[in-house]
Amino acid sequence: MKHLATYLGLTGATVLGDSPVMGQxxxxxSSQNFAGSLAQDxxxxxxxIPSSDEQTRLDALFPAIQTNDFFQFSKADDEAYLTEADDxxxxxxxxxxxxxxxxxxxxxxxxxxxGLTWRVDHKTLPKVGNDIVPGxxxxxxxxxxxxLIRADIVRGLALLDAAATNVAITYxxxxxxxxxxxxxxxxxxxxLGETGWLQVLxxxxxxxxxxxxxxxxxxxxxxxxxxxxxxxxxLARYLMVxxxxxxxxxxxxxxxxxxxxxxxxxxYSYAVTDSPVIDDPSNIKRAWSAVKGGGEWAVAIQExxxxxxxxxxxxxKIFVPITTGIRKTTVTLA
Amino acid sequence: MTHPSLRKGARVLGAKATTAxxxxxxxxMAKKKPTDPVDTAKADAYYEALRASKIAAGxxxxxxxxxTAAQRAEDEAAGAEPWASEEAEEAAQA
Numbered sequence: 001m002k003h004l005a006t007y008l009g010l011t012g013a014t015v016l017g018d019s020p021v022m023g024q025x026x027x028x029x030s031s032q033n034f035a036g037s038l039a040q041d042x043x044x045x046x047x048x049i050p051s052s053d054e055q056t057r058l059d060a061l062f063p064a065i066q067t068n069d070f071f072q073f074s075k076a077d078d079e080a081y082l083t084e085a086d087d088x089x090x091x092x093x094x095x096x097x098x099x100x101x102x103x104x105x106x107x108x109x110x111x112x113x114x115g116l117t118w119r120v121d122h123k124t125l126p127k128v129g130n131d132i133v134p135g136x137x138x139x140x141x142x143x144x145x146x147x148l149i150r151a152d153i154v155r156g157l158a159l160l161d162a163a164a165t166n167v168a169i170t171y172x173x174x175x176x177x178x179x180x181x182x183x184x185x186x187x188x189x190x191x192l193g194e195t196g197w198l199q200v201l202x203x204x205x206x207x208x209x210x211x212x213x214x215x216x217x218x219x220x221x222x223x224x225x226x227x228x229x230x231x232x233x234x235l236a237r238y239l240m241v242x243x244x245x246x247x248x249x250x251x252x253x254x255x256x257x258x259x260x261x262x263x264x265x266x267x268y269s270y271a272v273t274d275s276p277v278i279d280d281p282s283n284i285k286r287a288w289s290a291v292k293g294g295g296e297w298a299v300a301i302q303e304x305x306x307x308x309x310x311x312x313x314x315x316x317k318i319f320v321p322i323t324t325g326i327r328k329t330t331v332t333l334a
Numbered sequence: 335m336t337h338p339s340l341r342k343g344a345r346v347l348g349a350k351a352t353t354a355x356x357x358x359x360x361x362x363m364a365k366k367k368p369t370d371p372v373d374t375a376k377a378d379a380y381y382e383a384l385r386a387s388k389i390a391a392g393x394x395x396x397x398x399x400x401x402t403a404a405q406r407a408e409d410e411a412a413g414a415e416p417w418a419s420e421e422a423e424e425a426a427q428a
Contacts (some may be wrong), residue, residue, distance in 0.1 A: 162391035323397050
């Protein structure tokens with residue numbers, strides 16, 4: 001195969017000595033590879049392991065859709081919601097069908113390349129005898145991937161908050177927190193048309209405050225006290241939405257600082273689909289484009305004598321195709 | 335002395351009292367709007383900062399403008415003055 005050397009070169013391998021010949025073993029090692037060569041085996045490891053809780057949470061919050069580096073979508077306008085209540089959809093004899101036009105604007109966006117590099121000192125690695133225990137690259141790459149996922153969750157929550165219209169509410173023994181959530185959901189329904197697509201996201205402090213309000217000894221309306229025991233599924237049934245998510249994650253953005261809630265005294269309702277396409281009317285989506293080597297995640301490893309750099313990266317962009325119907329309530333506890 | 339018929343809200347002499355010539359009955363007061371120039375300036379500054387924060391969070395400029403406008407309309411309809419509560423918080427922390 002006369003192009004074998006070229007093919008091997010494209011993979012990042014540098015072959016010493018004579019050109020490789022089919023049927024003969026050609027030895028390469030990482031020191032002969034280009035600097036920071038793609039570590040396909042570690043990449044495959046990341047692709048094969050079960051989704052972590054954080055990955056599952058990211059996909060639930062912001063459903064993913066594969067796109068190219070640059071992608072376009074049409075922003076929906078009111079035309080998409082119109083209904084012919086005047087029988088104008090009925091064609092008269094000899095006439096044409098009513099012509100409609102969707103004049104939504106076209107938006108061009110692009111995925112962002114996001115990644116982290118971890119310089120791993122060989123002195124910190126477990127050894128048996130003088131040999132480093134193998135498999136450590138996989139664990140460190142997985143740790144970097146989880147860290148990148150956490151960053152995307154924080155980024156996406158900030159974007160969701162920016163796109164939402166807010167109403168201030170109070171949780172107390174005198175109010176019905178779930179009734180206030182139902183009012184928020186109804187505002188989304190009025191804007192979007194139905195509740196079946198809606199997802200309600202509740203911050204951890206809001207969820208705790210809701211339970212406290214129902215368990216309050218001073219509560220006079222004890223008929224709803226059973227709401228304190230609602231699971232997210234039961235609350236979704238009560239609100240008539242697709243699902244309820246409790247965002248109870250924490251974040252720490254600087255060394256030595258305290259961890260804070262990713263989401264606190266706040267609730268959101270917005271529309272999502274399980275399998276988004278580029279032009280479905282979900283309120284928020286996560287576009288991702290394939291990285292070098294295919295797949296969603298890539299790993300590059302560069303070895304030195306006393307340390308190794310591991311880089312994990314992905315290309316994605318969380319975006320809001322339509323802000324209509326994204327509702328928020330900020331909670332005061334009383 | 336002004337002729338009674340010329341006084342403001344005066345009834346037309348000889349005419350039956352109708353809603354056309356009877357002083358209007360006070361209607362339900364509309365929700366308070368920040369008509370005070372100082373309140374309006376504070377409101378404008380608050381919502382401009384809100385719009386900028388939405389763009390900083392990654393929202394497109396036109397979406398940030400529309401969401402901020404919708405938020406302002408809802409706040410005014412509800413009589414809410416979020417910039418006032420922000421000022422109170424800052425004063426409490428000072």
